[in-house]
Amino acid sequence: MKIVIATGNKGKIRDFKTIFSDVEVIGIKELLPDFEVEETEDTFEGNAVLKAESASKALGLPVISDDSGLCVDALDGAPGVYSARYAGLGASDEDNNRKLLAALTDVENRSARFVCVIALAIPGRDTRSYVGQLHGEILESSAGEGGFGYDPLFKTLQGEHLGMISTEQKGEISHRRKALEKLKHDASAFEILLNHDGGADK
Numbered sequence: 001m002k003i004v005i006a007t008g009n010k011g012k013i014r015d016f017k018t019i020f021s022d023v024e025v026i027g028i029k030e031l032l033p034d035f036e037v038e039e040t041e042d043t044f045e046g047n048a049v050l051k052a053e054s055a056s057k058a059l060g061l062p063v064i065s066d067d068s069g070l071c072v073d074a075l076d077g078a079p080g081v082y083s084a085r086y087a088g089l090g091a092s093d094e095d096n097n098r099k100l101l102a103a104l105t106d107v108e109n110r111s112a113r114f115v116c117v118i119a120l121a122i123p124g125r126d127t128r129s130y131v132g133q134l135h136g137e138i139l140e141s142s143a144g145e146g147g148f149g150y151d152p153l154f155k156t157l158q159g160e161h162l163g164m165i166s167t168e169q170k171g172e173i174s175h176r177r178k179a180l181e182k183l184k185h186d187a188s189a190f191e192i193l194l195n196h197d198g199g200a201d202k
Ligand SMILES: O=c1nc[nH]c2c1ncn2[C@H]1C[C@H](O)[C@@H](COP(=O)(O)OP(=O)(O)OP(=O)(O)O)O1
Pocket: 006, 007, 008, 009, 012, 039, 066, 067, 068, 069, 070, 083, 084, 085, 096, 114, 147, 148, 149, 150, 151, 174, 176
């Protein structure tokens, strides 16, 4: 079984591979090295749909995408859908993390949540999407080397530091896991996603 994911983010692909241990996960760049989609929508769902539909159309196959980010209460939900470009276009995770810590200097309310929207595009069908969230807080400084993106700055409500736990542990609790569970519960759609040949012969 194979699943194509319309993402160029290696951290997301690693998360998906861990969560889907019994399915082969293929990043879109393995099939279409130049795949890029401009994220022009102002919601996670909107951008997730853009990415999934564009990849599905290009391949003629069912595809999932992931649009995700970090919403900080004290910043009115920022960086939100702009999480990847918070410190500017082409910003690194380190640049974004530095900017976030600076924005929260002396801020007491550090509550935040990760949001993940997975869209499933199937040729000839309406695209569906599934949301998962993980609540927690932003640390005063980074902790651990694990994960990707904003993980080293995040502690869950249950006290797990995402930069200090394994990919397997993150895969049990993450916003990405929660969105995927919803997709799995949409059994007929999930069935179609799994029962195709993920472009291996293309
Ligand atoms: O579990 C996570 N742990 C830490 N950080 C995370 C996570 N999930 C998303 N994030 C951050 C990374 C990036 O700054 C932004 C996603 O932006 P987003 O546009 O969805 O992804 P992206 O541009 O890296 O790859 P792509 O669009 O090809 O899927 O949120």
